[in-house]
Amino acid sequence: MRVTTIHAPGDIRLEERPDPTIERPTDAIVRTVAACVCGSDLWPYRGANDVEAGNPIGHELVGVVEAVGSDVTSFRPGQFVVVPFCHSDNTCAHCAVGMTSACVNGGFTNGGQAELVRVTQAEGSMVATDGMPDDDLIPSLLTLSDVMATGWHAAVAAGVEEGDTVVVVGDGAVGLCGVLAASVMGAGQVIAMSRHEPRQRIAEQFGATNLIAARGEEGEQEVLDLTDGVGADAVLECVGTGQAMATAFNVARPGSTVGFVGVPHGVELPIRRMFSKNIGLAGGMAPVRTYLPELMQLVTDGTINPGIVFDAVMPLEDVAEAYRAMDEREAIKVLLEP
């Protein structure tokens, strides 16, 4: 089968590898229907993370169950499933309180931009749809494997409540999904910090009430101006850089929480400000499985349509081009079809 691998920063290849097999009774093999490139895949692509040459890459997919191990009793070949990027048994002490991304038996999808993918802890990780979904639902279901669930987690972690003024830092697919999450949760004002016109349009479709194109101090001042100098009731940090985190804390009102989901790179937390202004930090790796039933319902009943973050569709053989387009910000997010 064909799987995407990374050999060095900027060097993405589609290679022939042996089909994955059931290695443990808790495994499943899923035949990919749609996969995609994540913003976090760009960290190694850009050389910000170490790369082990030839490693498979990719962790977002939906597909059809091909085979299951003997402990996987709730799934059968032929079912359509959403595969969370982090796997969980959904029974351990951490899973029991909803923290499925910290499962003691957890793992990750590795090599998800491929024709076939091995899912560990399949029983506790995957969620099946009722029958085969319509083609037009596939992109939205695909976002639930990571970005939409992650944007949702940012809003949950930030404690978004009905009527809140919410700022979303970052206009990648996760940030846009954060805008959508805050809107669905009833935020009264959703301020999207975005300077890219196509992303601004999606932010508006997702419910952004205000757009701020400026960055740094200028952008922060605009948030303060919009909030009578008070700051936001909740802030979603969806990038992971030092600048994004600094902005998040500078626009958060005293007593509020910054919900962060961007993998931190070079972030220094402003602990003095956190202390003097009582601004909390919460979030991290999204417990995707925990949110999946609710989010799948919202997608299938038409309440949310996060799939519009995909502004390009490419065949799997063009995966290197997909990375390049996202790296150069020509595309927001690329859907890959094997």
Place this chain on the structure above:
Amino acid sequence: MRVTTIHAPGDIRLEERPDPTIERPTDAIVRTVAACVCGSDLWPYRGANDVEAGNPIGHELVGVVEAVGSDVTSFRPGQFVVVPFCHSDNTCAHCAVGMTSACVNGGFTNGGQAELVRVTQAEGSMVATDGMPDDDLIPSLLTLSDVMATGWHAAVAAGVEEGDTVVVVGDGAVGLCGVLAASVMGAGQVIAMSRHEPRQRIAEQFGATNLIAARGEEGEQEVLDLTDGVGADAVLECVGTGQAMATAFNVARPGSTVGFVGVPHGVELPIRRMFSKNIGLAGGMAPVRTYLPELMQLVTDGTINPGIVFDAVMPLEDVAEAYRAMDEREAIKVLLEP
């Protein structure tokens, strides 16, 4: 009148200064009935903070109203009041959501170890008792000006809920009050990390179910052993050092929150662990005024008796000795009587 001043690290003096006066219509002058030394007063005493020679020091007191400015309409001379260390108008946008320690018109008690003290924003800051309290309630009421309210804030920030397993890092007066707060909030297990026998006894009186004397990795392992390897549902960090913060995060279960109230000194936050384990940080400078009505009720109805953190009482002229005794850990907390 006599007021405590600091001239250099280790150099505490009681000096004669002019009586404070009403400088603004929002001021009040309070005649001190009892004051005390705070753990945070030890930072400049130990040279960890800059010292401006001759500055008044101290911020915890209860007393009797001596005079009020023209805007202070709810208080009259002769009333007994608790004075929060941080002052607030209790009407601004931050106060309106309970974040009184971030009041836009806020200030701090400065020179609280004195016979007379000026309180800014007296109307929104002070809370009076019904009549003159019995002498035996004075120590507990005094703790409400800072340490008990601060320990309470740590528990609120950490999200302590009924039945939780709570770890309290730090056995100073604030940490001990954190133990009491967690107990009152219904924690099922309260693990106090304390190696000093007199403090351990108070922790037990405050409801600690377990004591851990070991520090660092060894102490952390004991918490994990006590919690089946899961970690605590809520952690109260009541010190402010790097080691205390590290321990707090190492014993916090995934998805939990570290409530921090120790003024941070040399703290580096473990953002990678916070991200991968979804451990949040919340807290900061306690919004004392917000909690005062509830805590005064708990004191006057006998539910809590935080005043037992005072293991020494000295006349105000011995204030230098009070600092020395606390610095050398001979005393947990010294009550000063003018």
